[in-house]
Amino acid sequence: MSAAAKASPAARALIKLGLVDALSRALHLPLRYEDETRLTPPLDSRPGESVLVELEMVQVPAQPPRPGQPWTALGRCVISGQRVQLRFVHAHAGLRKLLEPGQRVRAFGEVRHSFSGCDMVHPQVRAVQPGEPLPATLTPVYPTSASLPQNYLRKSIAAALPRAPLHECFASADQALPRGLLPLRQAVLTLHHPAPTESLDALLDRTHPAWQRIKYDELLAQQLSQKRAQQLRRQSAAPRLAPHPNPLAQALLQHLPFALTPAQERVLAEIQADLSPPARHAVTPMHRLLQGDVGSGKTVVAALAACMALAAGWQCALMAPTEILAEQLFGKLVEWLEPLGVQVAWLSGSVKGRRRAAMLEAAASGQAGLVVGTHAVIEQQVRFARLGLVIIDEQHRFGVQQRLTLKDKASEGDGAGADPRSAPLEAHLLMMSATPIPRTLAMSYFADLDLSVLDGLPPGRSPIVTRVLGAQRRDEVIARMSGALEQGRQIYWVCPLVEESEKLDLENATATHALLSERLAPWPVALLHGRMKAPEKAAVMAAFKAGEARVLVATTVIEVGVDVPNASLMIVEHAERFGLSQLHQLRGRVGRGSAASACVLLHGGPLSQAGRARLQAMAQTQDGFEIARRDLEIRGPGEFLGARQSGAQLLRFADVQHDGDLLDAARERADRLLAQAPEACDAHIARWLGHRTEFIKA
Numbered sequence: 231m232s233a234a235a236k237a238s239p240a241a242r243a244l245i246k247l248g249l250v251d252a253l254s255r256a257l258h259l260p261l262r263y264e265d266e267t268r269l270t271p272p273l274d275s276r277p278g279e280s281v282l283v284e285l286e287m288v289q290v291p292a293q294p295p296r297p298g299q300p301w302t303a304l305g306r307c308v309i310s311g312q313r314v315q316l317r318f319v320h321a322h323a324g325l326r327k328l329l330e331p332g333q334r335v336r337a338f339g340e341v342r343h344s345f346s347g348c349d350m351v352h353p354q355v356r357a358v359q360p361g362e363p364l365p366a367t368l369t370p371v372y373p374t375s376a377s378l379p380q381n382y383l384r385k386s387i388a389a390a391l392p393r394a395p396l397h398e399c400f401a402s403a404d405q406a407l408p409r410g411l412l413p414l415r416q417a418v419l420t421l422h423h424p425a426p427t428e429s430l431d432a433l434l435d436r437t438h439p440a441w442q443r444i445k446y447d448e449l450l451a452q453q454l455s456q457k458r459a460q461q462l463r464r465q466s467a468a469p470r471l472a473p474h475p476n477p478l479a480q481a482l483l484q485h486l487p488f489a490l491t492p493a494q495e496r497v498l499a500e501i502q503a504d505l506s507p508p509a510r511h512a513v514t515p516m517h518r519l520l521q522g523d524v525g526s527g528k529t530v531v532a533a534l535a536a537c538m539a540l541a542a543g544w545q546c547a548l549m550a551p552t553e554i555l556a557e558q559l560f561g562k563l564v565e566w567l568e569p570l571g572v573q574v575a576w577l578s579g580s581v582k583g584r585r586r587a588a589m590l591e592a593a594a595s596g597q598a599g600l601v602v603g604t605h606a607v608i609e610q611q612v613r614f615a616r617l618g619l620v621i622i623d624e625q626h627r628f629g630v631q632q633r634l635t636l637k638d639k640a641s642e643g644d645g646a647g648a649d650p651r652s653a654p655l656e657a658h659l660l661m662m663s664a665t666p667i668p669r670t671l672a673m674s675y676f677a678d679l680d681l682s683v684l685d686g687l688p689p690g691r692s693p694i695v696t697r698v699l700g701a702q703r704r705d706e707v708i709a710r711m712s713g714a715l716e717q718g719r720q721i722y723w724v725c726p727l728v729e730e731s732e733k734l735d736l737e738n739a740t741a742t743h744a745l746l747s748e749r750l751a752p753w754p755v756a757l758l759h760g761r762m763k764a765p766e767k768a769a770v771m772a773a774f775k776a777g778e779a780r781v782l783v784a785t786t787v788i789e790v791g792v793d794v795p796n797a798s799l800m801i802v803e804h805a806e807r808f809g810l811s812q813l814h815q816l817r818g819r820v821g822r823g824s825a826a827s828a829c830v831l832l833h834g835g836p837l838s839q840a841g842r843a844r845l846q847a848m849a850q851t852q853d854g855f856e857i858a859r860r861d862l863e864i865r866g867p868g869e870f871l872g873a874r875q876s877g878a879q880l881l882r883f884a885d886v887q888h889d890g891d892l893l894d895a896a897r898e899r900a901d902r903l904l905a906q907a908p909e910a911c912d913a914h915i916a917r918w919l920g921h922r923t924e925f926i927k928a
Contacts, residue, residue, distance in 0.1 A: 256394035295321030451918035472541035522684030523854035524818025544618025577603030580764035726804030795823035
């Protein structure tokens with residue numbers, strides 16, 4: 231039997247929480263504190279306040295408590311003589327032994343005042359000796375699990391603190407620290423055992439000077455890690471691709487029915503600087519994030535970037551998170567590039583048999599210059615002859631390992647390196663997102679990327695009017711849909727997502743489809759949901775795009791990538807269940823043609839404060855960056871980061887939205903520290919991030 235298996239449940243719970251050594255325990259910081267530094271007479275306590283009361287037990291039931299049964303004991307306060315009833319809703323046998331008559335105990339909890347006296351319901355109780363000194367510091371309450379009692383965790387952390395390596399990583403504190411920050415060991419000890427004179431509010435809202443030091447160190451580690459990732463990429467080699475415009479790109483531009491916007495021209499110049507720098511400069515792998523609001527024209531930028539690879543004799547791979555989005559991109563790229571002699575291969579889970587074998591052969595032989603698909607593009611059987619550029623759409627939908635796997639396929643082909651004795655060339659990476667990223671996130675989580683922003687919309691896009699209505703007006707909305715249909719328009723109706731049950735999703739979508747089919751007859755109504763097979767989804771989307779279906783009832787599978795210019799009305803049912811970015815993406819499915827467009831957000835009630843804030847933001851602005859800023863306020867960074875973190879929280883203590891000054895200070899010092907003290911930087915990164923540095927590489 232292993233040592234871990236022999237350990238007590240509490241010891242195993244420590245390991246499960248990652249508290250495996252003195253440092254990890256020292257950095258497991260309290261959530262809140264209990265003030266057990268003073269005794270309070272029961273009648274002096276305020277409602278909702280937890281206090282420490284010292285009692286001498288007077289009366290205890292003769293029958294020992296049975297597990298899970300209510301049980302009451304009576305004690306007399308040693309300070310004031312007031313009597314206090316200790317009520318335990320779920321009692322256990324150890325209470326009878328602890329609360330024997332004459333025993334002195336300290337009880338911590340809320341005192342409730344009533345006509346019958348003072349009650350404490352389920353207080354924390356421990357036996358004490360007369361005159362036993364009170365704690366000198368506040369009592370920490372740590373994040374824990376059911377199998378890890380607070381007292382066990384407190385003792386484990388207290389024992390680890392003297393042994394924890396909390397020395398300063400950098401020889402000169404002035405070199406690394408902004409003025410006024412505490413030494414690290416002092417900050418950690420203060421947070422674990424603060425004096426009762428410390429501001430409890432500052433400790434809880436993390437504005438205390440000790441918290442400032444912890445958050446600064448974590449932000450510095452993140453900045454150092456991302457700068458280090460950038461340095462390593464700059465030491466790698468990548469293929470030199472053709473400049474823009476090249477003959478292939480010029481042919482595509484002539485073929486397009488529209489001109490590029492100034493924003494698209496600017497972004498293409500930024501991409502060209504990465505892919506085709508001046509001859510005297512070495513070519514290092516591009517690692518660029520292209521962010522642009524819904525409908526800003528990212529697809530044509532991706533096509534022209536692919537032309538830079540294709541014109542230089544290299545292949546390009548484009549991966550999208552859903553089959554609907556990938557197929558939309560595939561159709562657009564085939565329309566644009568195949569007339570120019572570029573073979574575009576298609577890979578998804580639905581491509582099987584001989585067709586799949588033909589696509590794999592086209593990619594492996596280099597016959598297909600561009601390979602478009604879903605996660606199928608990164609499967610082990612997929613090989614490329616000369617992969618020079620990787621484009622990932624909706625990058626936050628993919629996990630770290632998925633992005634790295636596709637990028638690593640560049641080293642598998644015959645053309646991976648110009649010289650067989652040299653290291654293989656890395657592929658360039660262009661990631662795209664229709665979710666604009668607020669400045670603070672771009673400075674922190676995406677600091678290792680070069681950012682390009684499409685901040686203008688192509689001409690001819692119609693404005694979208696957004697209305698927020700209660701669900702009781704659903705019938706009124708359905709009645710008004712007929713007018714849009716009679717004008718030749720098409721309509722989306724998005725059903726709410728019930729995360730707990732795909733079956734409920736399907737039932738809801740099916741019921742809505744049946745209702746609309748009846749109420750809107752004879753207009754044809756189509757149904758699209760996540761449990762349909764890929765060929766069925768493709769057939770439904772083709773019918774809607776061709777105008778054969780006039781109304782599309784769907785779940786959020788149409789959130790991104792769907793482009794039907796004739797659709798001018800979007801109705802989102804139970805809109806309060808969606809995040810702001812999702813709602814903004816859904817609204818972006820209309821307004822793609824010349825007709826006036828509208829988005830109706832139907833909500834149930836009563837709305838939560840966050841739900842109301844989301845819907846108000848949608849009604850007030852169509853600016854994707856303003857919506858992203860508000861979404862960060864409401865939901866935190868998860869909506870923007872997606873799977874970049876691969877399920878791990880990169881920042882445990884700092885909040886990039888509220889700690890901007892600390893983030894600026896860390897960014898300002900990171901480059902200098904990497905140049906002056908690289909080994910100290912490694913130690914600092916290891917202390918605060920550990921294995922999580924792998925996530926930053928993608």
